[in-house]
Amino acid sequence: MRRSLILGGLAVLAFPTAALAAEGGTGGWIAPFAVIAAGIGMAIAAGLCGLGQGRAVASAVDAMARQPGAAARIQTAMIIGLALIESLAIYTLVIALILLFVKGINFA
Amino acid sequence: MEAIEHPPIFRLPGIPDHVTYTWLVMIILAGLTFVASRHLQLVPRGLQNFLEVVLEQFLQMIDDVMGPEGRRYLPLIATLGLFILTSNLMGLVPGLAGVTSNLNTNAACALVVFIAYHWIGVRKQGLIPYLKHFAGPVPLALKPLMFVIEIISHLARPLSLTLRLFGNMVGGHILLAVIFLLMGLDGLIGWALSGSVAGAIIGGIGGLVTIVFTVGFLYPLKILVAFLQAFIFVMLTMLYISGAIEESEHHSEQHSGHH
Numbered sequence: 001m002r003r004s005l006i007l008g009g010l011a012v013l014a015f016p017t018a019a020l021a022a023e024g025g026t027g028g029w030i031a032p033f034a035v036i037a038a039g040i041g042m043a044i045a046a047g048l049c050g051l052g053q054g055r056a057v058a059s060a061v062d063a064m065a066r067q068p069g070a071a072a073r074i075q076t077a078m079i080i081g082l083a084l085i086e087s088l089a090i091y092t093l094v095i096a097l098i099l100l101f102v103k104g105i106n107f108a
Numbered sequence: 109m110e111a112i113e114h115p116p117i118f119r120l121p122g123i124p125d126h127v128t129y130t131w132l133v134m135i136i137l138a139g140l141t142f143v144a145s146r147h148l149q150l151v152p153r154g155l156q157n158f159l160e161v162v163l164e165q166f167l168q169m170i171d172d173v174m175g176p177e178g179r180r181y182l183p184l185i186a187t188l189g190l191f192i193l194t195s196n197l198m199g200l201v202p203g204l205a206g207v208t209s210n211l212n213t214n215a216a217c218a219l220v221v222f223i224a225y226h227w228i229g230v231r232k233q234g235l236i237p238y239l240k241h242f243a244g245p246v247p248l249a250l251k252p253l254m255f256v257i258e259i260i261s262h263l264a265r266p267l268s269l270t271l272r273l274f275g276n277m278v279g280g281h282i283l284l285a286v287i288f289l290l291m292g293l294d295g296l297i298g299w300a301l302s303g304s305v306a307g308a309i310i311g312g313i314g315g316l317v318t319i320v321f322t323v324g325f326l327y328p329l330k331i332l333v334a335f336l337q338a339f340i341f342v343m344l345t346m347l348y349i350s351g352a353i354e355e356s357e358h359h360s361e362q363h364s365g366h367h
Contacts, residue, residue, distance in 0.1 A: 076172075079336070079339075080340065080343055083272075083336060083337070083340040084340075086276075087268065087271070087272040087275070087276075090271065090272055090275030090276055090279065091268075091271055091272075091275065093275050093279055094271055094274065094275045094278075097278070097282070
């Protein structure tokens, strides 16, 4: 199943190549790949960020259930941790925005 | 992106939007505090009471993270915190431009933090001992490598502060701009008004769902992100300052149980 997934992913990359070959464009190679990279990159970053934040919140809730007296300090640490994990996805968002709005426009 | 977003209601000629609204934030903050400090009373009421509560929160955060000797850095921290909070909230109001959704403002705040915590560390310990602490508690052979790694991680700090604040604010704005694009006369509202039954159903229901989603979920989320990002910026500033000044405590004083 994994091999077919990889082959399918590589086959998707053939589509813009075919489209560009059809219209004979030589300067327009970057724009479709930039758009695809922005989308896929953001999706991977968001998914992994979700996993990381899920682990952080799970540990925090476990600790709060174990020691309800320390709940306020644990909650503060959890909020800080969540914001720091989220900032990694935000860096990817900034790169995706740069790719979309600088390279994703077809200078035709 | 500028085609989707609308210009703000108030523009000075020749001056970029984010600078104009920075001045507006400055006028608001300075005016508020000036009015509140007119007749200071021992038992505060009204605006003075509110501002004292805000400052108490800052003092509590400083006590938690930096210890009581960090209170001398309250002006820097409270100024940064209030400025970023007000700028974030100003970007949410439709019609006003966002100050922190421009990279320059965030870079300026991050540079202030970077220079401040290095200056505080050097002033407290002297230049050579401060630089020696960059090498860390590793054997002598690894100290040059550790020094290089520390320099890179210190350089990454203002970059991450800038991009975190910028990305959070701009992400929310782009989301809102896309929703406005969906709802416009080319999208759902246009379908609803187009006169056909299918268009009216899809446009009407879609428009209603989008309005409820935006007002009920997106705007509260953006307000939460505004407060949270200001809090995170201030918290990281305090952590960096406490990291710069605490090195001396390992050498000179006893390590008390508190911090």
